[in-house]
Amino acid sequence: MNTILQQVQQHAASLPLALQAELLNYAIYLEQKARSERDIAPEVSDEQRRKRLAEALEEAAKLNPFGDIADPVAWQREQRQDRCFLNLSLHNPLEEQPHEK
Structure with missing residues (x-):
């Protein structure tokens, strides 16, 4: 048995029965996931x-x-043009704005 499997077994043995069942369910899920990935992408x-x-x-x-x-x-130049998607004005918010009196 490889060391990772031994470590999983040691940790599983220290868990309550309900969590051991959850660990088993997760292992089954991972096995199914690996199988489906193999089938999808040979x-x-x-x-x-x-x-x-x-x-x-x-x-x-x-x-x-x-x-x-x-x-x-011309087409490439047009494609590279910057576009304003949000229609925001391009002003510096730090610039001093005229005060209303």
Whole structure:
């Protein structure tokens, strides 16, 4: 038995029966979680990942999503422009405001 499992067993033995049952439920939950993660995301080699990425990039290039942009430089400049999303005025709150009399 590995040391972690031995430590869990020692701690479990010192718990009241109700908490031992809770610990068992948690262990079962972790086992199910690990099983479902294995089923969802099977091991994929780096070579397979590279191949999938290359295929996705080739497909994106075929779609040519930016083909309808007449002036790419102007489009990029427009995309990088700062926008005021909250429509807040840009004033310094520390600046002295005129006092009403």
